[in-house]
Amino acid sequence: MKCEQAREFISVAADGELSASENLELTAHLSQCADCATYRTLVGPLKRRVAGIGALDAGTAEAVLARVLGGVVPEGGIAGRAAPGAFRAQRLLYAAAAVVLLAAGVFAVMSAVAPTRSVAATVVRQHRMHAAGQVVLDTAATCCRDLEDWFEAKAGRPVDVPEITYPGTLVQGGKLYKHTANAEIYCAAFIINGKPVTLWVCSGPNMTLPEGQAFSNGKLSAVMARGEDYTLFAWQSGAEIDVLVTSFDEDLSKEIFASIK
Amino acid sequence: MIPGRCPRKREGPMPVGISEEKLKRDFSALVKAHQETLLAGAIQFTGNRADAEDLLQETLMRAYVGFRRSQEIEKPRAWLFKIMRNAYINRYYKNKRQPARVSYEEGLDHKIDEMFARSSEDPQKKFFSQFLDSEIEEALNSLPEQFRESVILCDISGLTYEEISSVLDCPLGTVRSRISRGREMLFHKLYDYAKDRGLLPKETKGSKG
Numbered sequence: 221m222k223c224e225q226a227r228e229f230i231s232v233a234a235d236g237e238l239s240a241s242e243n244l245e246l247t248a249h250l251s252q253c254a255d256c257a258t259y260r261t262l263v264g265p266l267k268r269r270v271a272g273i274g275a276l277d278a279g280t281a282e283a284v285l286a287r288v289l290g291g292v293v294p295e296g297g298i299a300g301r302a303a304p305g306a307f308r309a310q311r312l313l314y315a316a317a318a319v320v321l322l323a324a325g326v327f328a329v330m331s332a333v334a335p336t337r338s339v340a341a342t343v344v345r346q347h348r349m350h351a352a353g354q355v356v357l358d359t360a361a362t363c364c365r366d367l368e369d370w371f372e373a374k375a376g377r378p379v380d381v382p383e384i385t386y387p388g389t390l391v392q393g394g395k396l397y398k399h400t401a402n403a404e405i406y407c408a409a410f411i412i413n414g415k416p417v418t419l420w421v422c423s424g425p426n427m428t429l430p431e432g433q434a435f436s437n438g439k440l441s442a443v444m445a446r447g448e449d450y451t452l453f454a455w456q457s458g459a460e461i462d463v464l465v466t467s468f469d470e471d472l473s474k475e476i477f478a479s480i481k
Numbered sequence: 482m483i484p485g486r487c488p489r490k491r492e493g494p495m496p497v498g499i500s501e502e503k504l505k506r507d508f509s510a511l512v513k514a515h516q517e518t519l520l521a522g523a524i525q526f527t528g529n530r531a532d533a534e535d536l537l538q539e540t541l542m543r544a545y546v547g548f549r550r551s552q553e554i555e556k557p558r559a560w561l562f563k564i565m566r567n568a569y570i571n572r573y574y575k576n577k578r579q580p581a582r583v584s585y586e587e588g589l590d591h592k593i594d595e596m597f598a599r600s601s602e603d604p605q606k607k608f609f610s611q612f613l614d615s616e617i618e619e620a621l622n623s624l625p626e627q628f629r630e631s632v633i634l635c636d637i638s639g640l641t642y643e644e645i646s647s648v649l650d651c652p653l654g655t656v657r658s659r660i661s662r663g664r665e666m667l668f669h670k671l672y673d674y675a676k677d678r679g680l681l682p683k684e685t686k687g688s689k690g
Contacts, residue, residue, distance in 0.1 A: 227661060227665065228657055228658060228661040228662075230661075231657070231661035231664055232642075232657050232659055232660075232661065235635060235660070237582060237640065237641070237642050237657070265608075265609050266609060266664060266668070266671075267636050267664070267668060268609075269609040269610070269612070269617060270621065270632065270637065271636045271637055272614070272617075272638040272665070273614045273617050273618055273621075273637070274527070280520060280530075280534070281517050281519065281520040281537065282516065282518035284520070284534055284537045285509060285512055285513070285516055285518070286609050287538065287540040288538055288542055289508070289509060334552050336639070359551065370507075376559060378614065388597070422498060453510070
């Protein structure tokens with residue numbers, strides 16, 4: 221046995237994963253190799269020292285789980301829930317103000333994209349949208365269906381979200397992602413108030429919408445989804461999509477979007 | 482199919498006959514046994530507690546969505562860590578600072594001699610206890626990613642080789658090799674710290690080397 225292999229065996233032995241036959245081989249080598257014998261005495265202490273940096277405050281993980289389960293399926297409906305993916309933003313908000321209404325929380329989460337009183341904030345305010353949460357759609361989630369799945373988890377009930385789009389600009393540019401069913405996901409880049417914003421629109425052979433079509437007025441871009449009692453409104457900032465849910469009023473929606481063109 | 486929609490990825494959003502409350506309870510019971518090690522791993526993956534909490538949250542959210550689809554999880558710990566690793570890679574790793582790499586071309590034996598051969602009793606334990614947690618973390622972070630994550634999953638999260646193999650999607654032999662080499666690299670890095678901080682034992686008359 222060469223020393224290189226013996227070092228690996230020593231490491232494996234420290235983890236209790238060495239087989240009996242390998243142990244015999246290692247023992248034979250160690251009886252003849254002082255360097256490896258010394259090395260063997262080091263691996264255990266190193267392993268324990270590395271493990272020691274993983275010590276945690278009790279309750280931290282428990283609190284995260286409680287928040288996730290509280291956010292995943294809120295009791296009494298979806299409105300009024302803070303975004304579970306923005307704990308840090310929430311913590312900042314809580315520290316900054318004694319009372320932060322949910323809508324204010326939404327604006328804070330969105331502030332990196334659109335400052336208060338921006339077009340986006342105006343839409344949210346006028347549309348009486350509520351934060352339902354955040355969903356990451358960078359790779360694992362690649363489709364409006366993922367949004368839908370996420371929304372179902374939030375709502376705790378079956379959701380089928382027929383998409384609607386508003387008359388707007390056909391967005392060019394962006395990046396295409398392949399859907400698992402070979403439809404295409406159009407990821408287009410926008411700028412809102414000088415901040416990068418990304419819009420995800422499903423498209424593909426099964427879609428009635430032209431590829432990449434989305435609402436855009438040069439200031440705000442959005443994909444709207446409608447259910448019986450809500451509107452799903454999503455845009456992306458970085459890798460996170462803020463999902464806002466509101467009581468759906470198509471006429472009001474059109475009016476609002478028309479007003480900001 | 483509703484016009485304008487992607488095809489369904491699955492049938493039905495809710496498991497039949499299972500209430501949401503029961504799902505939450507079952508999921509909570511499944512996660513609780515592993516949440517601390519998940520968080521410990523997340524801290525080392527991300528390098529700070531704030532990101533680690535976000536990573537853990539994202540992991541649990543994704544896991545819950547999966548759990549709602551199927552409650553038959555054969556290896557829950559490996560399953561959770563795999564979700565966490567994917568989330569980490571997707572979200573954090575691509576933006577993570579790439580630390581200076583450890584040079585491990587130089588032989589290890591003479592460094593071990595320098596570190597321990599002249600020391601008194603129980604030199605190994607004493608030697609490693611001299612380092613701050615931050616130095617151990619920094620040394621860990623200096624490893625190439627595939628070695629770093631293997632050591633984290635093994636030493637900090639306490640996963641078995643089989644579980645690590647499942648999380649990393651690589652053969653057992655690769656896991657063994659990566660952990661072993663990762664530890665050797667750690668020795669090199671800690672030797673450098675010890676040398677810089679004057680922690681190496683002073684040469685004494687009649688000492689080795």
